[in-house]
Amino acid sequence: MDWQRMLTLAAGELIAPQTAAFALAAIGLNVHFGFTGLLNMGHAGFMLLGAYGFAISTIAGAPFWLAFLVAVVAAILFALILGIPTLKLRGDYLAIVTISAAEIIRLLGRSTLFTDLTGASSGLRGNTYKATFQALSPLPDGTTAIGPFEYGNNLSNGWWVRIAAWALVLLAVLVVYLLVRSPWGRVLRGIREDEDAVRALGKSVYAYKMQALVLGGVLGALGGVVYVLPTSVQPDAMGRAMTFFVWTVLLLGGAATIFGPILGSMIFFVALSVVRTSMRELLPPDIFGPAQIEPLSGILIGVFLMLLVIFRPQGIMGDKKELTFHVR
Amino acid sequence: MSADPTAAPTGPGTSAMAGPSAALVGLDPRPGVPKPDAILVVDDVERRFGGLTAVDVDHLEVQRGVITALIGPNGAGKTTLFNLVTGFDRPSSGSWTFDGRSMSNVNAAKTSRAGMVRTFQLTKALSRMTVLDNMRLGARDQPGENMLAALARPLWRRREQEITEKADELLVRFKLDHLRDEFAGSLSGGQRKLLEMARALMSDPVMVMLDEPMAGVNPALTQSLLGHVQALRDEGMTVLFVEHDMHMVRHISDWVVVMAEGRVVAEGPPESVMADPAVIDAYLGAHHDTDLGDDALLADEVIEQLEHEAHAEEEEHHGKQS
Numbered sequence: 001m002d003w004q005r006m007l008t009l010a011a012g013e014l015i016a017p018q019t020a021a022f023a024l025a026a027i028g029l030n031v032h033f034g035f036t037g038l039l040n041m042g043h044a045g046f047m048l049l050g051a052y053g054f055a056i057s058t059i060a061g062a063p064f065w066l067a068f069l070v071a072v073v074a075a076i077l078f079a080l081i082l083g084i085p086t087l088k089l090r091g092d093y094l095a096i097v098t099i100s101a102a103e104i105i106r107l108l109g110r111s112t113l114f115t116d117l118t119g120a121s122s123g124l125r126g127n128t129y130k131a132t133f134q135a136l137s138p139l140p141d142g143t144t145a146i147g148p149f150e151y152g153n154n155l156s157n158g159w160w161v162r163i164a165a166w167a168l169v170l171l172a173v174l175v176v177y178l179l180v181r182s183p184w185g186r187v188l189r190g191i192r193e194d195e196d197a198v199r200a201l202g203k204s205v206y207a208y209k210m211q212a213l214v215l216g217g218v219l220g221a222l223g224g225v226v227y228v229l230p231t232s233v234q235p236d237a238m239g240r241a242m243t244f245f246v247w248t249v250l251l252l253g254g255a256a257t258i259f260g261p262i263l264g265s266m267i268f269f270v271a272l273s274v275v276r277t278s279m280r281e282l283l284p285p286d287i288f289g290p291a292q293i294e295p296l297s298g299i300l301i302g303v304f305l306m307l308l309v310i311f312r313p314q315g316i317m318g319d320k321k322e323l324t325f326h327v328r
Numbered sequence: 329m330s331a332d333p334t335a336a337p338t339g340p341g342t343s344a345m346a347g348p349s350a351a352l353v354g355l356d357p358r359p360g361v362p363k364p365d366a367i368l369v370v371d372d373v374e375r376r377f378g379g380l381t382a383v384d385v386d387h388l389e390v391q392r393g394v395i396t397a398l399i400g401p402n403g404a405g406k407t408t409l410f411n412l413v414t415g416f417d418r419p420s421s422g423s424w425t426f427d428g429r430s431m432s433n434v435n436a437a438k439t440s441r442a443g444m445v446r447t448f449q450l451t452k453a454l455s456r457m458t459v460l461d462n463m464r465l466g467a468r469d470q471p472g473e474n475m476l477a478a479l480a481r482p483l484w485r486r487r488e489q490e491i492t493e494k495a496d497e498l499l500v501r502f503k504l505d506h507l508r509d510e511f512a513g514s515l516s517g518g519q520r521k522l523l524e525m526a527r528a529l530m531s532d533p534v535m536v537m538l539d540e541p542m543a544g545v546n547p548a549l550t551q552s553l554l555g556h557v558q559a560l561r562d563e564g565m566t567v568l569f570v571e572h573d574m575h576m577v578r579h580i581s582d583w584v585v586v587m588a589e590g591r592v593v594a595e596g597p598p599e600s601v602m603a604d605p606a607v608i609d610a611y612l613g614a615h616h617d618t619d620l621g622d623d624a625l626l627a628d629e630v631i632e633q634l635e636h637e638a639h640a641e642e643e644e645h646h647g648k649q650s
Binding site for chain 1 (some may be wrong): 414416435436437438440441445446447448452453454455456457461464465466468470472473474475477478479481484488527528530531
């Protein structure tokens with residue numbers, strides 16, 4: 001078997017646009033869960049909404065930045081709709097509402113009611129909305145090889161989308177870093193620890209939770225935009241499984257850390273790639289065909305997540321101390 | 329804050345007749361008595377949980393600048409009244425004013441911003457934050473707590489320095505300075521009580537509401553906690569606290585309000601309120617002075633007499649109800 005090919009493939013995942021998309025989404029979820037303690041179980045809903053917002057408005061003729069803005073505004077509205085009724089209630093309610101709201105977005109997207117807009121269950125093809133993004137590329141046409149990585153400069157899954165995606169990730173990290181080490185971030189962490197204590201100190205807990213929900217949701221929507229830029233908008237690919245992958249990425253890297261989501265996303269997709277290709281190579285194909293490999297790697301990821309939460313609950317970058325005193 | 333953070337709190341009893349508490353001398357000790365300078369005035373506040381009336385206070389005034397204790401047996405409605413006036417619970421009916429402003433239907437955060445800051449019976453130290461961050465969170469007017477301003481450090485750095493200095497001062501005063509950078513979750517129960525009190529002081533409150541400040545505190549710390557509470561009054565703050573520890577109540581309070589079954593049953597200075605028959609009866613029980621370990625209690629005639637008393641009391645109770 002070709003180990004070198006397998007390793008190159010795995011290493012490629014380190015900088016893949018998909019990895020950046022999940023890192024971005026996990027940074028958003030980190031604002032929700034890691035810093036504010038909000039249990040958002042429907043992050044894929046934000047991502048799908050961002051993807052639809054960007055793709056549909058581009059198809060309707062909007063220039064790139066307007067379409068980008070539409071994705072952001074869609075996430076803000078979604079966060080407000082979710083937050084207004086639930087943020088005054090206990091945290092568990094937000095979990096229930098988000099998981100169902102994300103499903104509602106997905107089911108609306110794939111229903112035949114809006115086929116003209118969303119393409120129903122077959123989704124939106126990538127080349128219907130990629131043009132405005134590709135047109136922004138400053139790179140010359142052609143292919144560039146850096147180390148083992150060789151991609152077309154302006155192909156839909158090439159260098160340009162990688163550069164833009166990771167630039168966006170770094171920008172998000174910077175903003176979140178500036179915010180969480182500020183007094184604003186301190187109030188969020190206080191809310192994570194005990195809402196009533198923060199209320200007793202005169203802070204409007206509801207307003208802070210809403211701001212955190214909106215910020216994390218917007219980052220999730222941007223993750224969704226990055227996710228669909230090299231591929232297509234497929235509502236069924238952005239369902240519950242995606243939400244749990246984002247959670248895995250976050251917990252793997254370490255909640256309430258700055259670089260945890262990025263590291264988690266890289267490790268997650270490299271591991272997934274290694275597991276998939278090695279199983280394809282090593283397992284006898286007459287017993288484990290390609291149809292079995294996919295669910296099997298999903299099972300392995302699930303077992304891995306369980307082991308992670310049991311043996312390293314703080315994730316790779318997390319501070320053990322921050323978790324040790326979990327007294328509620 | 330006081331100029332000298334290490335200033336020893338005044339000794340027990342020395343201040344009872346001096347300062348603002350002198351205004352309470354000679355006041356008629358009956359429930360709901362008007363005070364010369366009331367900061368908190370509660371009127372007809374009622375809170376029902378289904379069929380149970382937890383709080384039913386007709387009128388209560390709390391004098392400014394003194395230490396008022398709120399005592400009563402378990403289930404008397406002390407904490408519920410606390411929750412109501414601090415905005416953590418909504419009354420079924422009634423109103424109250426704080427510093428002349430109506431505060432009914434004002435939420436907890438706004439109540440706190442108005443100057444009425446509370447602590448909790450079960451301490452709410454923010455465990456996974458450092459002691460210093462706990463303190464800083466108590467401060468007011470930090471522009472960096474606005475999401476957009478938070479991005480630009482120069483906008484809030486100066487204020488952050490002031491806050492940190494003040495936090496350090498308070499930590500020294502409460503002898504927590506060596507724990508400054510520890511996670512609050514690693515503190516002992518008594519240290520958490522101290523931290524919570526110190527944190528409440530970060531906002532320079534007008535009135536401090538302490539819910540059982542002594543519960544679960546190591547006796548060695550009790551004395552210093554008592555001193556801290558007295559120091560608050562000496563700095564001009566109004567203190568209202570709920571407490572079960574009679575020693576503390578006698579020791580530091582200037583005025584005592586006794587609640588039972590949701591009502592205020594007695595008020596008065598600590599020395600005399602304890603002798604009020606209503607208090608002895610409703611709160612301490614008719615035999616609070618009896619040593620239960622005394623063998624003489626086992627004599628037949630004593631037991632008979634007690635039974636007789638209990639019987640008579642029961643009948644009287646029935647008579648009252650019908």
